Amino acid sequence: MKFDRNGPNWLNLPNLPLTLKVLFIGYLLVIGLGLCMAGLQIMMTHGMADGKVGLSLDDVVYSYYGNRNGTTLETKLNGSMQDKAPQEVRTEIIKWARKGAPESEWEPRFREVFAQHCIKCHSVIPGIPNFTQYEDVQKAAVIDEGASIQNLTRVSHIHLFGISFIFFFMALIFSLSVNVPRWLKEVTIALPFAFLILDVFSWWLTKWHPGFAWFTIIGGFGYSLASAFMWFTCMYQMLIMSRNGKVYGNAWEADIRLDDL
Incomplete structure (x- = not known):
């Protein structure tokens, strides 16, 4: 042509x-x-996945491969969600998750904790867990596979x-x-x-x-x-x-x- x-x-x-x-x-x-x-x-x-400011190789690994030494909740609370709750609250949630997030403690204690610190986003944004439901919280309380x-x-x-x-x-x-x-x-x-x-x-x-x-x-x-x-x-x-x-x-x-x- x-x-x-x-x-x-x-x-x-x-x-x-x-x-x-x-x-x-x-x-x-x-x-x-x-x-x-x-x-x-x-x-x-992603830059806060390892709990430190700035994008690093660990941030990429935690985001896609996961931090398989802990639960998804723990990784997020020590990383990108670190500023969403006080240290003592995050520690309490992490300990609960490490125990397997027993349902017996959900209603008397942790429903209110998640309602106060998490559901502003984790109830209305599509594609992320709905933390008004225990079942979704329980799924996040497993080994973090990214x-x-x-x-x-x-x-x-x-x-x-x-x-x-x-x-x-x-x-x-x-x-x-x-x-x-x-x-x-x-x-x-x-x-x-x-x-x-x-x-x-x-x-x-x-x-x-x-x-x-x-x-x-x-x-x-x-x-x-x-x-x-x-x-x-x-x-x-x-x-x-x-x-x-x-x-x-x-x-x-x-x-x-x-x-x-």
């Missing part, structure tokens, strides 16, 4: 019409803020569908950049998708063996770095390079010419 090489000479990030620049910059600003919020959310959930298969399936498909759309539109905008070597542009566009697959696949591998937790960190760091490079390149070219008055021509023309060779 032959392409018309005489495409519009404004089809590049510095020379885009103002309306398209406003559209692209607005999208990138919202996506950039959203990715920052996602990083903060990870730090406040994320369930059901939860991994749900989160995996959400990430694969949702984040791939973000990467697609960001990469489409980045493809209009100029003065970026073609090989670098192609690699940068491909990397977020590759690292996203690695990231999600590593959750399942870590569920099987904790040694694969490194791949989760590599995947997350990899697509974050590639996305940041695309984001800053696009913003720089639309906001800074556009001021020099140069006309850069059709950004896709060189790619089309090389494809026809």
Whole structure:
């Protein structure tokens, strides 16, 4: 198939019409803020799995493989849920869970404890245990084996569908950049998708063996770095390079010419 090489000479990030620049910059600003919020959310959930601030290898292991030296309740109360109840209350719940969470102590004592400290979230948010019910609490008072298969399936498909759309539109905008070597542009566009697959696949591998937790960190760091490079390149070219008055021509023309060779 032959392409018309005489495409519009404004089809590049510095020379885009103002309306398209406003559209692209607005999208990138919202996506950039959203990715920052996602990083903060990870730090406040997975990043606290070991009870310490900051994302570590142990956080990844505890999140997906679990801490098999204690119950799920204990792991959460010593980790990401540490700030939800005072130390003495958390200790009391942990001791109860270690005894097997006997039902005889649920009504006279622990129903009220969970009602006071837990059910604000654990009764209304889909996908997490309903702690108004003893049966759900009892399921959490077993050895912590990390994320369930059901939860991994749900989160995996959400990430694969949702984040791939973000990467697609960001990469489409980045493809209009100029003065970026073609090989670098192609690699940068491909990397977020590759690292996203690695990231999600590593959750399942870590569920099987904790040694694969490194791949989760590599995947997350990899697509974050590639996305940041695309984001800053696009913003720089639309906001800074556009001021020099140069006309850069059709950004896709060189790619089309090389494809026809």
